[in-house]
Amino acid sequence: MEWYAEQISSQKPFLDPQEGLSAFRGTMDTTFAALPPGFRDLAFDDAASRRTMDTLLAGMFAARGFREVLPSGIEFLDVYTRGNQSISERAFKFLDREDRLLALRADFTPAVARMVATRFGSEAGVLRIWYSGNVFRRVEGRNGGYAESWQVGAELIGQESIEHDCETIVLALESLSALGMESAGVHINHAGVFRGILNALDLPDGARDRLKSEIDHKDARALANHMEELGVPATIGEQVHVLARCIGGVEVLHEAAGVLRHEESQNAIAHLQSVADRLGSWRDRVTFDLTEIDELEYYTGIMFTLFSPARRSPLGMGGRYDSLLRAFGSDRPAVGFSLFMDSILEGR
Amino acid sequence: MRTTLLIALPKGRLFDPALGLLSRAGISTDGGQGSRKLTFQDSEGIYEFVALKPADIPVYVESGAVDAGIVGSDILREQDFSVYEPLDLHIGLCRMVLAAQDGVDLQQVQHMRIATKYPRTATRFFAARSRHAHIVRLEGSVEIAPLLGLADAIVDLVETGRTLRENGLTAVEDVSRVSAKLIVNRTAMKTRAGAVRSLITLLDKVVYANS
Structure with a gap:
């Protein structure tokens, strides 16, 4: 207090905002202190962690016969609109000199599919590839999300086989174990389970979309009311209800197999059963989860999400997308996954 | 954890x-x-x-x-x-409604201005009826906007309807059940x-x- 009084009496008010702040900052220019919303820098330990994890995964993928690719950082926007509509809406877009729409890499899978279909489309046999890099998605209106995120992933291209489905799932779990996430588990589903039911219903597009979004909300009662409104037959309503609780071990596959009547759904369940039979010692890390639907209709076979009880958001996801390469002129089946490296790094 | x-x-x-x-x-x-x-x-x-x-x-x-x-x-x-x-x-439980000043026919208003705390919900509501409305986003006390001439009508929650009545407003149409x-x-x-x-x-x- 005395010191404060002295400041005042000496006519040097230390609370003068101008002098106070500039004395604190020195001559530093703060114009660039804030980044564009949704972005961040990595420095020192954070950058070193990323390098360590990247090197570790590179070694692992190489040892399993995967070759690295790095698709172009900028694509024609069409690559994303064909590959994944909801992602293309969030892409950072701009025009080239001929007024063509371009986009910053918003997702690896369509970019890799475009690259493989146009460069290695005629190569025989199975292509095993992996990638590591950043994707950019606009986050305006989304609270706290990052616009730039790091993904590492792998794809097996060229054969539609259950062995490849299993290889992909196991590789994803092995990658997470290598990164110290031994408690991570995988929730596996098959796009055909729900699609069999939806196709059998033959609803107009609007009603189909609303039904899908209600299934996604997981409100069993609202869904039941709506199905009644739409005149969905009780037998099909019952199937939807049974699926809504089908999350657990292989027993949920038996339960679903008992009620699902449509061929596509039956085949999808049988396929999941074969996956279960082939996963061996990884089985205790697997949950069969038939409660989710592929709202974007992006996957054609298995689809899976990786979770850890120690993290607030999924660690990665993947699945089979046999029609994606066809969109780029090469009809080759593919299965793969992406790890969301920022979720894995979070909390370290 | x-x-x-x-x-x-x-x-x-x-x-x-x-x-x-x-x-x-x-x-x-x-x-x-x-x-x-x-x-x-x-x-x-x-x-x-x-x-x-x-x-x-x-x-x-x-x-x-x-x-x-x-x-x-x-x-x-x-x-x-x-x-x-x-x-x-x-x-x-309550309703979200479109409410206008007593005696105002919104169909006759040329460039309708709507005050609301729910701009996206209001925009969707009018779009679904093929109408265009100019939306004014407010933080609270939306019901006074028509009185002060800021807007022709409001989109807001109604529980008992008392606030609407006290401000000379009438619910014209339901937007949603809340x-x-x-x-x-x-x-x-x-x-x-x-x-x-x-x-x-x-x-x-x-x-x-x-x-």
Whole structure:
């Protein structure tokens, strides 16, 4: 207090905002202190962690016969609109000199599919590839999300086989174990389970979309009311209800197999059963989860999400997308996954 | 890692109905009264609660900072949140309406201006009726906007209709039926499946006790 009084009496008010702040900052220019919303820098330990994890995964993928690719950082926007509509809406877009729409890499899978279909489309046999890099998605209106995120992933291209489905799932779990996430588990589903039911219903597009979004909300009662409104037959309503609780071990596959009547759904369940039979010692890390639907209709076979009880958001996801390469002129089946490296790094 | 399930409760008009519902479901808590702590637990220590501003609840739940929450459907429909909505709780029931000053025929208004706290909901409502409205976004006391000439009509929540009457407004059309919902974080639904499912079951039994 005395010191404060002295400041005042000496006519040097230390609370003068101008002098106070500039004395604190020195001559530093703060114009660039804030980044564009949704972005961040990595420095020192954070950058070193990323390098360590990247090197570790590179070694692992190489040892399993995967070759690295790095698709172009900028694509024609069409690559994303064909590959994944909801992602293309969030892409950072701009025009080239001929007024063509371009986009910053918003997702690896369509970019890799475009690259493989146009460069290695005629190569025989199975292509095993992996990638590591950043994707950019606009986050305006989304609270706290990052616009730039790091993904590492792998794809097996060229054969539609259950062995490849299993290889992909196991590789994803092995990658997470290598990164110290031994408690991570995988929730596996098959796009055909729900699609069999939806196709059998033959609803107009609007009603189909609303039904899908209600299934996604997981409100069993609202869904039941709506199905009644739409005149969905009780037998099909019952199937939807049974699926809504089908999350657990292989027993949920038996339960679903008992009620699902449509061929596509039956085949999808049988396929999941074969996956279960082939996963061996990884089985205790697997949950069969038939409660989710592929709202974007992006996957054609298995689809899976990786979770850890120690993290607030999924660690990665993947699945089979046999029609994606066809969109780029090469009809080759593919299965793969992406790890969301920022979720894995979070909390370290 | 938390051992309890963390649930956000909305401050304001929904707080007491939400506590009442929890208590009927056998989850008893004092609502954190007299405590200066941020969170409070139920008597059995299974659930932990935090009282938050309603509009912030979906933000916390979406990010996983809290596992689940109770929030009005008016807030959920105003923005796209990626959360599960497994149960309509049938509390905090009210209507969202389009209301105009007594004697004003909105069909005759050339360039309609609408004051609201729900700009996206209002825009969707008019688009679905092939009408264009100029939306003025306000933070509160929307009902006085027509009196001061800021807008021709409002889109807002109505519980009893008294506020509308006091300000010389009449509900012209229903925009939506509003009710509180249970929302759940997408990852918590998978990694805390047992706890989430038992909460849904407990609440469902109370909400639909008579049906």
